[in-house]
């Protein structure tokens with residue numbers, strides 16, 4: 001194999017942390033949320049190892065749980081009914097509940113007037129999130145960050161339908177869709193007219209077309225990114 | 239035009255550059271990749287393909303043939319031939335990657351070299367490490383790697399997978415198959431439970447009075463409601479799952495006598511599949527990029543090791559946040575890393591990182607389910623931003639379509655990884 005002789009070409013100077021704009025936002029600051037929990041919630045709720053029900057139900061595994069579902073906790077009729085009607089605790093539903101409990105569950109017994117400030121509420125929700133399933137271990141667990149369409153750098157945005165960006169984005173398609181157009185189990189997307197492609201992506205994005213994987217994939221593409229993909233696919237047709 | 243980003247981020251890099259002999263224009267930037275699996279093979283092929291000759295890419299992998307862990311459970315269930323899991327590196331070589339069939343034995347991050355078990359030394363400008371997993375010693379009391387010949391893990395595909403299948407086929411009538419399930423985090427969260435399903439399918443065909451015992455240190459696992467529904471429906475009465483509240487977390491094995499101790503109680507077993515606790519493949523620690531957890535923290539936007547800006551870590555070995563350890567994840571991360579490395583070394587455009595994952599599992603013939611999520615980088619971690627999962631009670635047509643989709647995915651991803 002090659003010898004140890006080390007040649008340092010100019011590119012060695014590029015040894016640098018690549019900086020890209022990090023896209024998503026975590027729910028909030030869990031540390032600040034912990035302080036808030038201590039002050040506003042811990043009189044009635046327990047969370048963490050060995051937490052048990054007190055005046056309020058224990059809050060481990062809250063995200064993804066049906067409302068009113070902690071065994072042996074005497075819920076209000078109102079909360080129990082919301083649970084059997086299908087209310088599940090997610091970032092969105094908890095956000096609404098913590099902001100104004102009685103607005104979401106009219107007869108709730110929780111004597112909490114609500115937390116109107118968006119910032120502290122997000123911090124509290126981030127703290128609570130840390131005690132529910134981890135997506136690394138249970139991929140279907142509730143998300144830990146809010147989806148954002150990426151903050152594209154102006155240099156990228158300036159380019160209308162950037163085929164090079166499209167080529168990079170398309171590498172996500174080719175995990176499942178084969179470039180040679182084979183279509184067993186997963187449809188072929190080669191030689192798909194660019195216009196139809198754009199319409200289909202927007203239809204997935206708006207969940208008009210069914211299919212969970214595609215709704216998820218398209219749902220996080222910005223309009224510019226869909227245009228970039230179309231531009232790239234158009235270069236393949238040539 | 240974007241975007242030659244030239245930052246000297248540490249005094250060390252600057253001094254090294256100054257003190258080293260400068261021979262301009264003689265070599266192309268060198269990228270060395272350790273491990274030709276889902277992460278490593280993808281990154282090597284994409285780097286060579288997309289840099290179109292501007293990079294010198296070397297892939298170090300000891301095996302001439304890679305057997306995918308993904309779909310190895312389907313082999314156990316009799317749905318695939320073993321050889322259908324095999325993939326070679328010819329197309330990767332044809333894409334312009336130099337293959338080195340050897341084991342990386344050490345990394346010198348200061349000198350930026352990799353030492354091979356065979357003795358050679360490879361210099362790099364950027365190193366990518368994607369060695370998969372190794373097992374944590376002492377994770378299952380009574381079991382060491384040497385015992386894998388008796389109680390196989392079959393969690394690195396190859397002879398171990400064949401051994402486990404042969405053992406299942408040789409089980410006495412009405413015998414007991416035992417799985418010691420792993421603690422979090424481990425590769426492929428639904429993997430052990432898909433395996434239980436496949437073993438149950440096989441036993442239902444050839445040894446219907448046999449039983450399956452799963453000893454699990456975890457309270458919950460991925461797709462649990464789907465698996466439980468499927469086991470009830472297809473293999474009623476065959477599978478018993480023992481969680482931590484019943485002693486599933488206090489397990490010891492005795493390979494010599496084929497016994498398992500569950501919270502001290504002795505159980506005789508016929509086959510024992512021990513899936514121990516896991517950590518990054520050993521070379522990651524040797525390169526100094528792992529932390530106390532045994533995994534390698536990385537920058538969520540690029541997969542660059544937090545400990546060393548010249549090293550990228552992909553796949554199972556990385557600690558990146560919310561992505562499960564899967565081939566889909568490793569492949570997804572590899573494409574981001576390839577893009578980031580090209581931006582660093584060739585000045586190509588740096589795009590936002592996009593990550594996703596979907597894991598399909600087969601529960602019974604034509605009864606497929608899936609779980610997926612998309613992820614975005616935040617400063618702290620790669621974070622899950624949206625997820626979905628198959629529902630209990632889905633009709634047979636949808637489950638069949640999901641299974642067929644998984645077959646398409648396997649063809650698609652192996653073509654994407656190996657060319």
Ligand SMILES: Cc1cc2nc3c(=O)[nH]c(=O)nc-3n(C[C@H](O)[C@H](O)[C@H](O)COP(=O)(O)OP(=O)(O)OC[C@H]3O[C@@H](n4cnc5c(N)ncnc54)[C@H](O)[C@@H]3O)c2cc1C
Pocket residue numbers: 272273274275276277278298299300301304306307308309310311340341342343368369370371392393394425426429430433519520521552553554555563564565566567568596597598
């Ligand atoms: C039973 C089972 C089922 C699975 N099912 C799925 C599934 O359905 N879908 C899915 O997405 N994932 C699945 N997975 C997970 C998937 O196999 C892994 O997550 C994936 O292979 C990780 O890729 P990697 O590149 O990190 O490691 P690997 O693919 O394991 O590749 C590592 C490579 O590095 C090499 N290597 C290690 N050390 C060195 C060294 N020092 N020098 C040189 N080479 C080295 C190894 O030989 C190996 O080829 C499954 C796993 C199992 C066990």
